[in-house]
Amino acid sequence: xxxxxxxxxxxxxxxxxxxxxxxxxxxxxxxxxxxxxxxxxxxxxxxxxxxxxxxxxxxxxxxxxxxxxxxxxxxxxxxxxxxxxxxxxxxxxxxxxxxxxxxxxxxxxxxxxxxxxxxxxxxxxxxxxxxxxxxxxxxxxxxxxxxxxxxxxxxxxxxxxxxxxxxxxxxxxxxxxxxxxxxxxxxxxxxxxxxxxxxxxxxxxxxxxxxxxxxxxxxxxxxxxxxxxxxxxxxxxxxxxxxxxxxxxxxxxxxxxxxxxxxxxxxxxxxxxxxxxxxxxxxxxxxxxxxxxxxxxxxxxxxxxxxxxxxxxxxxxxxxxxxxxxxxxxxx
Amino acid sequence: xxxxxxxxxxxxxxxxxxxxxxxxxxxxxxxxxxxxxxxxxxxxxxxxxxxxxxxxxxxxxxxxxxxxxxxxxxxxxxxxxxxxxxxxxxxxxxxxxxxxxxxxxxxxxxxxxxxxxxxxxxxxxxxxxxxxxxxxxxxxxxxxxxxxxxxxxxxxxxxxxxxxxxxxxxxxxxxxxxxxxxxxxxxxxxxxxxxxxxxxxxxxxxxxxxxxxxxxxxxxxxxxxxxxxxxxxxxxxxxxxxxxxxxxxxxxxxxxxxxxxxxxxxxxxxxxxxxxxxxxxxxxxxxxxxxxxxxxxxxxxxxxxxxxxxxxxxxxxxxxxxxxxxxxxxxxxxxxxxxxxxxxxxxxxxxxxxxxxxxxxxxxxx
Numbered sequence: 001x002x003x004x005x006x007x008x009x010x011x012x013x014x015x016x017x018x019x020x021x022x023x024x025x026x027x028x029x030x031x032x033x034x035x036x037x038x039x040x041x042x043x044x045x046x047x048x049x050x051x052x053x054x055x056x057x058x059x060x061x062x063x064x065x066x067x068x069x070x071x072x073x074x075x076x077x078x079x080x081x082x083x084x085x086x087x088x089x090x091x092x093x094x095x096x097x098x099x100x101x102x103x104x105x106x107x108x109x110x111x112x113x114x115x116x117x118x119x120x121x122x123x124x125x126x127x128x129x130x131x132x133x134x135x136x137x138x139x140x141x142x143x144x145x146x147x148x149x150x151x152x153x154x155x156x157x158x159x160x161x162x163x164x165x166x167x168x169x170x171x172x173x174x175x176x177x178x179x180x181x182x183x184x185x186x187x188x189x190x191x192x193x194x195x196x197x198x199x200x201x202x203x204x205x206x207x208x209x210x211x212x213x214x215x216x217x218x219x220x221x222x223x224x225x226x227x228x229x230x231x232x233x234x235x236x237x238x239x240x241x242x243x244x245x246x247x248x249x250x251x252x253x254x255x256x257x258x259x260x261x262x263x264x265x266x267x268x269x270x271x272x273x274x275x276x277x278x279x280x281x282x283x284x285x286x287x288x289x290x291x292x293x294x295x296x297x298x299x300x301x302x303x304x305x306x307x308x309x310x311x312x313x314x315x316x317x318x319x320x321x322x323x324x325x326x327x328x329x330x331x332x
Numbered sequence: 333x334x335x336x337x338x339x340x341x342x343x344x345x346x347x348x349x350x351x352x353x354x355x356x357x358x359x360x361x362x363x364x365x366x367x368x369x370x371x372x373x374x375x376x377x378x379x380x381x382x383x384x385x386x387x388x389x390x391x392x393x394x395x396x397x398x399x400x401x402x403x404x405x406x407x408x409x410x411x412x413x414x415x416x417x418x419x420x421x422x423x424x425x426x427x428x429x430x431x432x433x434x435x436x437x438x439x440x441x442x443x444x445x446x447x448x449x450x451x452x453x454x455x456x457x458x459x460x461x462x463x464x465x466x467x468x469x470x471x472x473x474x475x476x477x478x479x480x481x482x483x484x485x486x487x488x489x490x491x492x493x494x495x496x497x498x499x500x501x502x503x504x505x506x507x508x509x510x511x512x513x514x515x516x517x518x519x520x521x522x523x524x525x526x527x528x529x530x531x532x533x534x535x536x537x538x539x540x541x542x543x544x545x546x547x548x549x550x551x552x553x554x555x556x557x558x559x560x561x562x563x564x565x566x567x568x569x570x571x572x573x574x575x576x577x578x579x580x581x582x583x584x585x586x587x588x589x590x591x592x593x594x595x596x597x598x599x600x601x602x603x604x605x606x607x608x609x610x611x612x613x614x615x616x617x618x619x620x621x622x623x624x625x626x627x628x629x630x631x632x633x634x635x636x637x638x639x640x641x642x643x644x645x646x647x648x649x650x651x652x653x654x655x656x657x658x659x660x661x662x663x664x665x666x667x668x669x670x671x672x673x674x675x676x677x678x679x680x681x682x683x684x685x686x687x688x689x690x691x692x693x694x695x696x697x698x
Contacts, residue, residue: 122551123375123406123410124375126405127402127403127406129402139537139540143541144541148552152409152410247465247535247537248533248534249536
C-alpha cells in the first residue's frame, strides 16, 4: 500500500466533513468577499427603483457579473438560506430545485432535490431548466461546480453574506433580481427594526465572555471563527465571543480553558440531546471554566436559525440574546 | 544468415482469430456500455433518445425535435465527456498497471506505486488549498493555462515530477533495480503524503474539495480535459504497446531479459516514463482512483494470458469498461466518490484473486 493510499480516510469521514461544512455556513470565515452586491438595471437606470427592468446586470457576492434577460420564473437554490429568502419574498412557487438540507418553510419538502449529501447534482440542475441558480459562496457550493454551471450557460448568482447588513443586502438583491423588490424592502425594514431593538436592549449590559459550541467531533472543538458572522452575531447579542481559528473555526481545549468563558452556549444540542450542561461538566478539562463552575452552560435549540444566513437570522439573534441576557427583550 | 529470411519468432503470438474476437468483442461491449451509461443517471434518458442525440450532434443524421434542450445538454456537455473520461482514465490506469506489474515484477504494483499518486495529490492539494491560504492568489488560481485548470496542471506536473525525482535517486549506473525503485518511490511518497496531510489540516473550507479529489471523481470532466488527456494517454498507450516484446521479456526478470539481449536499464526507463505519462494524465482529470490499475491486469492475465501484445489492449478495454460501470454506480448511488466504488468492488475481488492464486500462479512474478 502506498502512503498516498494510507491517506485516504474511511468512507464515512468525508461525509462527516461535508456535513460539517454544510451545516455551518455562517461559521466559516471567508477571505475573498467583494462586499455587498450591487444591482445595475441597464435599460432604465433612472426609473423608479421598484420597477424591475430587464435586461438586468447583477454583481454578486463573489464579484461575478450576471445578466438576466427576463424575470426569473424557474429558480434553483443550492443553499437553505437562499431557499428561505426566495420563499420569504413569496416566490416559493418559482423554486424548481432545492437541497436535501432544506427544511423551511415546510412546502419546500415537495420540491425536487438537486443537492444531495452536500453534492450538487449538476445533471439534475440542468434538467430543472432554471433561469436563475442561487449558489452559496465560500466553497459551500464548490467553485468547480459554479464554473461548470456557468459554462453550461446557466445564470448563476453566488450569495455569501457575512454580516446582518449583508444578509439584508442579499435579500434586497434577490428581491430586485426576481421582481419582488417591494416585498424585500418590507422584510428588510422589519429585520432592521428588530436588530435595532436588540441593540437598544443590550446596550449598557455586561458583556460575558461567550463560547458558542458549534460541534465537538473527535476531540476537535468547533466554534465561531475569529471575525466570522457568528462571532459578530454574538457581539450584537451583547456577548464577547470566544473565537477559534479563522480558517478551521476550531479552538484547542487549552486555549478554551485559558479564555475561560463565563457563558457556554450549546448550539449542537439542537441536534444531539445527549449534549447537556451535565455532560459538558464531565468532559476532561472543562470543569474549571467559570461558565461550568457557575452553572452558566445553556442549551440553545435554535442553531439552525443562528447559523443560517437567511431571513430568520434575526430570530437567531434574538435567541442568542435570550441565552446571553435573559429578560433583556422583555419576553423572559 | 541469408538476407530476406525473417528470423523465427522466439515466442509464438496468439492466434489472429482470437485476437480479433477479443478486441472486436471488447470494442462492441464498450460501445453498448457508452450508450447505456449515457442514458442512466439522476435523470433517465431512453437509449433511443441517446442514440438520436448522438447521431444528430456527431454525424448530423436525423433530428432531435421533440427532445428537451436540457436533455441534449446533459447528454452532450455532461454525460458524454464524463463517460468518455471514465473510458480514457480506466484504459490509462489499467495499461499503466499492466506495465508496472511487468517491469517491477511485483503483483502489488499499481500505476501509483512509484510516487505518481503522491506527487499528483500534492500538486492538486496545493492548487485547491493555496487560494484559501493566500487569498491574494485566488484570482490567478481560478484561471486556466492552455485551457487546463491549475489544479489539473499541478496534478499532472506533480505526478511526472515525482517519478522523475524517484528515478534519478534510484538509478544506479544506467540500471533501474526494481527493489530500489519501489523503496525510493515509497519513501518519496511518504514525504509528499505528509505534505498533503499538512495542507489538509490547514486548508479550512477547501478540505471537502481536497477529500473529493483524493477519493477520485469524474464529475467535473469536461471536453477540454478530454482534449488534453486523451492524446497524452493514447500516445503513451501506443508507445507501450509497441514495446510488447520488451514487456514480455522483462516479465521474465531483469537477468533473463538481459541475457536475451534486451537493454534492460534503458528499456525499463522508457516504459516507466511512458506509463507515468499515462497515469499522470489520467489522475489529472479524475483524481486518484484506486484498484482499477491493480486488479484489471491480474484479471486479464488470467483471461487472455501473459502475452502483452494482447494483454495490453485487453487490459485497456477492460479498465475502460470497469471504470464506466464504477462511475455509473457512483452516479446512481447519489454521488458516492468513484474511488469508493472501485475499492468496494475491487477489494473483495482482489481477495478472491489471492485465494485463487494459491492454485494459479499470480501475476508476472510467477
